Amino acid sequence: MGALGSRMLSGWWRRPSGQPSASGEEDVVEAAMAVVDEVEEQSEEPGPSTSQLGLKRKSGTGGRHGKEPSRKRAKDSSGSVYEALFLRGEDSDVQICALGGTWNLHRVYLCQSGYFASMFSGAWREATMNTIELQMPDENIDREALHKALGSLYQDSVFIPPSQVLSILAAASMLQLDKLIQQCGEVMKETVSAHTVCSYYLSSESYGLPNIKTMCFQWLLDNLMTQASEQLLREVTLDLMKELIASSELLVMEVEMDVYTKLKQWMFLQLQPTWRGRYRALLPATNSWFDRSRRESEGTAFLETQQGRAFVPVFQQLRLAYIVCDLSAARSIRRDAVIPAEWLIRVYSEQWRSVHQVELIRDFAPININVSALHGNSMRCGAQLHRDQMCSWRWASFNFGLDLVVSYANRRITFWCSMLNSYGGLRVSVRRQRKIAFRLRFVSLDRAGNAVFKNDTEYQIVALKRDEEVVVVNLELQDMVFPIYMACNFLYLCREQHGPQ
Numbered sequence: 232m233g234a235l236g237s238r239m240l241s242g243w244w245r246r247p248s249g250q251p252s253a254s255g256e257e258d259v260v261e262a263a264m265a266v267v268d269e270v271e272e273q274s275e276e277p278g279p280s281t282s283q284l285g286l287k288r289k290s291g292t293g294g295r296h297g298k299e300p301s302r303k304r305a306k307d308s309s310g311s312v313y314e315a316l317f318l319r320g321e322d323s324d325v326q327i328c329a330l331g332g333t334w335n336l337h338r339v340y341l342c343q344s345g346y347f348a349s350m351f352s353g354a355w356r357e358a359t360m361n362t363i364e365l366q367m368p369d370e371n372i373d374r375e376a377l378h379k380a381l382g383s384l385y386q387d388s389v390f391i392p393p394s395q396v397l398s399i400l401a402a403a404s405m406l407q408l409d410k411l412i413q414q415c416g417e418v419m420k421e422t423v424s425a426h427t428v429c430s431y432y433l434s435s436e437s438y439g440l441p442n443i444k445t446m447c448f449q450w451l452l453d454n455l456m457t458q459a460s461e462q463l464l465r466e467v468t469l470d471l472m473k474e475l476i477a478s479s480e481l482l483v484m485e486v487e488m489d490v491y492t493k494l495k496q497w498m499f500l501q502l503q504p505t506w507r508g509r510y511r512a513l514l515p516a517t518n519s520w521f522d523r524s525r526r527e528s529e530g531t532a533f534l535e536t537q538q539g540r541a542f543v544p545v546f547q548q549l550r551l552a553y554i555v556c557d558l559s560a561a562r563s564i565r566r567d568a569v570i571p572a573e574w575l576i577r578v579y580s581e582q583w584r585s586v587h588q589v590e591l592i593r594d595f596a597p598i599n600i601n602v603s604a605l606h607g608n609s610m611r612c613g614a615q616l617h618r619d620q621m622c623s624w625r626w627a628s629f630n631f632g633l634d635l636v637v638s639y640a641n642r643r644i645t646f647w648c649s650m651l652n653s654y655g656g657l658r659v660s661v662r663r664q665r666k667i668a669f670r671l672r673f674v675s676l677d678r679a680g681n682a683v684f685k686n687d688t689e690y691q692i693v694a695l696k697r698d699e700e701v702v703v704v705n706l707e708l709q710d711m712v713f714p715i716y717m718a719c720n721f722l723y724l725c726r727e728q729h730g731p732q
Contacts, residue, residue, distance in 0.1 A: 310386075312385055312386075313382065313385045313386050316336075316337060316340070316385055317334075317336070317381070317382050317384075317385040317386075320334070320335025320336065322337070323335035323336055323337060324337055324338055324361075325337065325338050325341065325360075325361060325362075325363060326361060326362040326363070327341075327363055327365060327381070328362060328363065328364050328365065329364070329365035329366075329367060329374075329377060330367060330372070330373065330374040330377060331374060332374045332377070332378065334378075334381055336381065338351055340384045340385060341381075341384065343384050343408075344384065344406045344407055344408055345406075345407030345408075346405065346406045346407045347406070350363075367405075368405065369401045369404075369405060371397060371398055371400075371401035371434075372398060372401045372402045372405060373398050375395065375398070376395060376398035376399045376401065376402040377402050379391070379395070379399050379402070380399060380402035380403050380406055380408060380411060381406075383403075383408060383410075383411050384408075389411065389414065391414060391415060391418050393418055393422045393427075396415050396418045396419055396422075397430060397431075397434050399411070399415055400412060400415040400416075400419075400434060400438055401434075401438070403415060404438045404439075412438070412440075416435075416440050416442070416443050419431050419434075419435070419440070419443050420442075420443060420446060423446065423447060423450055423679070423680075423681065424679045424680065425454070425458055425460050425462070425463045425679075425680060426462070428447050428450050428451060428454075428463075428680075429447075429451075429463070429466035429467060429468075429471070430466070431443060431447050432444060432447035432448065432451070432471065433468070435447065448474070448475075449480075449682075450680055450681070451467070451471075451475055452475060452478055452480045452481050452482060453482050453674055453676060453680065453682060454482075454676070454680040455467075455475055455481065455482075455493070456481065456482055456483055456484050456489065456490070456493060457482060457484060457676070457680075457716065458680060459510045459511075460510065461496075461500060461508075461510050461513050464493075464496060464497045464500050465500050465501075465504065467497065469501075469541065469542070469544075469545060472494075472497060472545050473544050473545045473548060476490065476494065476545060476548040476549065477548040477607075479605070479606040479607070479609060479611070479720055480672075481611060482613060482672075482674060482716055482718045483611040483612055483613050483718060484613045484614065484615065484716065485612060485613065485614065485626070486553070486554075486557070486560075486611075486612050486626055487549065487550050487551075487553040487554050487610070487611055487612070488554050488557065488560040488563070490549060490550075490611070491549055491554060491560075491564070492514070494545065494546060494549070495517055495521065495567070495569060496513050496514060496517045498539075498542050498545075499513075499516070499517040499520055499521070500513075501542075502520075502538065503520065518567075521533060521567060521568075521569060524536075524538075525567075525568045530568065531568075532568050532569060532570060532571040532572065533568065533569045534546055534569060534570060534571055535571050539569075546569075546570060549570075550608070550610070550611065551564075551570070551574065551575065551578045552578055552581065552582060552608075553610045553611070553612075555575060555578050555579060555582065556582065561575075602690065604722075605668055605670075605690050605720070605722055608722060609668070609670070609720040609721060609722040610626075610719075610720065610721040610722065610723075611718070611719070611720060612626045612718075612719050612721070613716060613717055613718040613719055614716075614717050615714055615715070615716050615717070616639060616713060616714060616715045616716075616717060617713065617714045618713050618714070619642070619711070619713055621638070621639065621640045622638070622639045622640075623636055623637065623638040623639070624636070624637045624638075625637075633648065633665050633667075633695075633723060634648070634649040635647070635648065635649075635667070635695075635721070636648075636649050637719070639717075641707075642705070642706040642707045642709070642711070643702050643704065643705050643706070643707070644671060644702070644703055644704035644706075644717075645700050645701060645702050645703065646667075646669075646693060646695060646700070646701050646703055647698070647699070647700045647701075648665060648695035648696065648697060648698065648699050649698065664694055664695065664696050664697075665694070665695050665723070666692060666693070666694050666695075666723075666724040667692070667693055667695065667721055667722070667723055667724065668690055668691070668692050668721070668722040668724055669688075669690070669691060669692075669693065669703070669719065669720065669721050669722075670687070670688055670689060670690045670691070670719070670720040671687075671688045671703070671704055671717060671718070671719055671720075672685070672686070672687045672688070672717070672718040672719075673685065673686040673687075673706070673709075673711070673715055673716070673717055673718075674715065674716045674718065675711070675712035675713070675714070675715045675716070676716070683712050684709075684710070684711060684712040684715065686706065686709055688703070688704055690720070691703070692724070
C-alpha cells in the first residue's frame, strides 16, 4: 500500500485575512512542539485504540474544500507526535466526540481537513467550542474508520486494511482529506476481485472516484460471463446489469443465448435471495422455479407479471436477433415464456425484412458505417484458446446464408466464407461476395480476474468471396498469455446501412 504523506503542522498557522484570531493557537503550537521534543526521549507504550465496527455500502457526502493556506509541518519519522498528541491527547485544545468515542485533539492539526478548516474559520458556533459533537451523515463511517482518518492528520503514513477501505473512504470523504481518499483508491485498485468489485463500483460512484468506477465496470465486462460465481450475480444491481448487458464490450462465451441464460440465473437470485447451493446447481434450480411460475401464471410471460416488470429494462438489452436465428435457442426462449411473445414477433419481422435486403440490394458502392450502430447491433460471440494450437469455430445460425468459419493457427486469425453449409442452417444466399464488419478482442485474465494481456482490432470491414480465406489478425509479435479469450463482434452488412463512419 502506498504511504500517505504527512500533513502535520507546526510553527505559526496562517489565518485567512479578515478572520478573527482564535485565542491560544500560538501557545498550542509551541506546546505541541515542546511535547514532541520531550517524547522523543521516552519510550512509552501508546494508549488503546477504539473498537472496530463493521462497514456497509451506501452513498456518502461530498464536496472538496478550497486550497488551504500553507503551513509549516512537524515531521513524525519516529511516531512520537502521533503517540503524544493524537493517542494521549497532550495539550489538546478541542475535544471531538462521535460514534461513542472521544478524541482530544488540536485545532492546528484538524485544520488540515477542509471540513474542520471551514468549521473553525467561519462564523460557526463550533469555532469557539471546546467540545464538538460530530453527527455522521454517512452510516458507512464507523468508529475505527473515523479514528484512522483523524489519526492521518498526525502521521507520515497510514496503513489501510482492504477490509476497512470503504469505511475509511467514507470518513475521508466527509472530512475532505484528499490524500487519504487517493490512497483508498489505490488500495481498491489493487484488491478488485469477485468479492469486492460490486461494492467498490457503488462506492466509487458515491465518493467521486471515476477511475475506480471505470476499472470495476471493465472487470465486470471481462468476468461476468466467465466467472462461475453465484455470489457475484447476487451483488450486481439492476441498473448495473442493464449497463453491462447493453455493452458491446461484454465478453460473451459462447453466443448471445448464453447471455440470456446468465440473465435468467441472475433474475432468479434477485427474486430468491435465500437460495444457497453450488454454482452447478443454479441453472437447474432456476429452470425449475420459472417452470413453476409459468404454470401458475397460466402462460403469461414472466416479464409481464408483477414480479417480472422490474426486470424488463435489463432484458430489453438482449440482442434477440442473434438468439432467434438459431432454431434450438428460439425453441428454448419460447418454452421458457420469460420474454413476451410480442418482442419475438417484432424480431422475426425485422429478420425477414433483412433477408430481402441482403438478397435484393446491390452493394457495389462503398458502405459508410455508423459506429454506434455497430456497438448496439453487432453479434456477440466468443471462444477460449487454452493453449497455442490450431483451432476453428463456427457459430452456427441463420446469418442470412453466410457460413463464416473463424480459425486460429500460427498466431493468425483467418476468416473463411464457406459455401458448403455442412454444419446446420439453410443457405439462402448465393451472392458472390459478402461484407462483414468485425471486431476481435483478445483477453487473458489472472486468477483474480484482472487482465494481464489485451489486444483489440477495433472495427474493420472485410469483403469475403465464396470459399475465400482471409487473414484478419496477425499476433506473431504479441506476447500472448494462455489461456486466452477471443471475443468477437460481427455485423453482416447490406447496402441500406448508412451513417457517419
